[in-house]
Structure formats: structure tokens, C-alpha cells
Amino acid sequence: MKNVMRVFIVIALLIFSTTAFAQIKPGAFNIGPLFGVATFEGNQDLDNAPVLGVRGGYDFTKNWGVEATFNWVPTRYEYTSGYFNRRLQQWVGVGDSEYVNVYNYRIEGIYNFDLFPDKRFVPFIAVGIGGQTIDYRGDSDAQPDRTRFAPDYGIGLKYFLTENIALRGDVRHVLAIGSIYNDLEATVGLAFYFGGKKEAPAPAPPVAAVPELEKKMMDEGRARLNVEFDFDKSDIRPQYHDEIKQVADFMVKYPNTKIAIEGHTDSIGTDEYNQKLSQRRVDSVKDYIIDKFGIDGKRLRSEGFGETRPIADNKTAEGRQRNRRVESVLIKLDK
Secondary structure (H helix, E strand, C coil): CHHHHHHHHHHHHHHHCCCCCCCCCCCEEEEEEEEEEEECCHHHCECCEEEEEEEEEEECCCCEEEEEEEEEEEEEEECCCCHHHHHHHHHHCCCCEEEEEEEEEEEEEEEECCCCCCCCEEEEEEEEEEEEEEEECCCCCCCCCEEEECCEEEEEEEEECCCCEEEEEEEEEEEECCCCEEEEEEEEEEEEEEECCCCCCCCCCCCCCCCHHHHHHHHHCEEEECCCCCCCCCCCCHHHHHHHHHHHHHHHHCCCCEEEEEECCCCCCCHHHHHHHHHHHHHHHHHHHHHHHCCCHHHEEEEECCCCCCCCCCCCHHHHHHHCCEEEEEEECCC
């Protein structure tokens, strides 16, 4: 028994040096050895003794699972009952005893608690049904073998040494139905896990797409706004509100930014008229940003350039359309 314990301790110490990735995985099987101490109620006339066994299980979810356990207790049966009489036997060497094998076997429902953030420690509770067989290896006529129905309940703790290996401790109260004997088992063991579904890593937060206007402003220092006006008008049409909102969003995101709103026209009309028309239009855009989004007016400047800065040929309809434009220009960006 001592050699078994030494081997078990050495294995556990070696495993402790490995990296731990703890979790109960749905769909995983486990199997492992156990050993400890079994105590029997006094009127069973059985000595407390070591218990050896094996258990295997299956986890349906991270919380719910089922396990089957079989263990063996090599003990002794004292023919003279009672605590005082057994002590007397030890003192004076009277009375008879014989070696007895006790077998416990059960199926238990397991509930694992998810209490610790790193999931290495997993406390659990267990409730099960099973049986207890006492094999009297001596005079079977004097004491016939017995098998009793033996439900049980208890608690335990699993400590994951690696992703697939857990050290565990268990305590069970075994109710051997007959005269309802109250037996107790305290064991430690290992559980080796196979298969199962690994917990998917938490998805990374989506990376917000950089708005086109922001990208143009940061890369080139200016961005064209797709804002058109009715002939000889400066009122902003509702379909362009979202376009202008991009400028406000940019200024909210970069609170030290200063922006110039520039307006341009084509070459139809006089220079003076076009300059005033472009100014009215950019003033309308500036006022909309201030009133609608609460942007400080000191951060905005509006400038109308009329037809003085074309970007396309005014001889074509397409060129004139490109020249009738509003642009936002980065004046200051305090990084």
C-alpha cells in the first residue's frame, strides 16, 4: 500500500510541473484510479480499512455528468461484536476474526459547479445508487455473504493538472440498506479525460470599419462631401444629412481637430455671384454641424471659393458636376 501511495505522489508531482488548461468538456469520457480509507458502522463488526478502486464517467455538459465506480475494501470481520469486546480481544488475545472482502459499486449523477474563473478547481456534488457485497472468506455457514442495496451521496473537488488530467478528492456517505448501515469513504484519485468538445475561445470584438471620410482626412488631409444643392439654393437636402454627419463624427472622435468646410461651383455665372453662392452653401453646412451635433463653432471655418478652384473641365456637363462640390479640409489634428 505504501509503495502504491509513493508512486501516486510521484506521478502527481511530475504532472504539477506541466501547464494547466482546465475545463470540463461536454462529450468527454474520463477514467482513473482511486484509493483512500473506508469506515464502517460499529454494529457491522468490520474494521476500518484502505479502499482501492477505479471510476469512469462521461460529461454531458460542463455541469452535468455521470460516473460509475467500483472499489474493493480488504478488511476483517470480528465475531465478537461491540467496541468494548473488540478492544478486549486485542488486549487479551481472545475472540475470532477473519479477512473479508467488501465490494462497493455504484452509478452516480454528478453536478460540477462553475465557481472559479480559471476553471482549474471544479467542486461537485454526487448522488447515486448501487450495491455493497460482503464476501466472508472464512466459514460461510457462520456468516453468509451479503449483498445490500446501497445508495450514496457526497461531495468532491477536481483540480486540473493539465487539460486532460485532474487530481480529485471525494467523500461519500454510503447507506447500506438492511439495518441502514452508515459507511463512509474518503478517497483521492486521478481522472484522465478523453475526447470532448473544447470550449471555443471568446470571439474577438469586431474591428470597426474606418469610415471613408475619416480615412481620406487622415491620409490626404481633405475629403469630398457628396452634397448637392438645388439650382441657386443653399438649403441642405435631407438625403445628404448622413454625409455631413461623417464630418461631425470625425470631429467628435478627434476632439482637438479643426476643420474648414470649402465650397466650390462651376463656371456658369459671374465670378462674384459664384463666390457668394459657394459661401452661402458652406455656411449652411457649417451651421448644420453646429446646431445638429453640438460641435463648437470655433473648430469650424467655412470658405467659399466660387469657380476659382476647378478640379475638372467646365466645358463638359460631367466636369461641371465635379466642380460643384463641398469639401472638408483638415486644418489641425492634435495627435
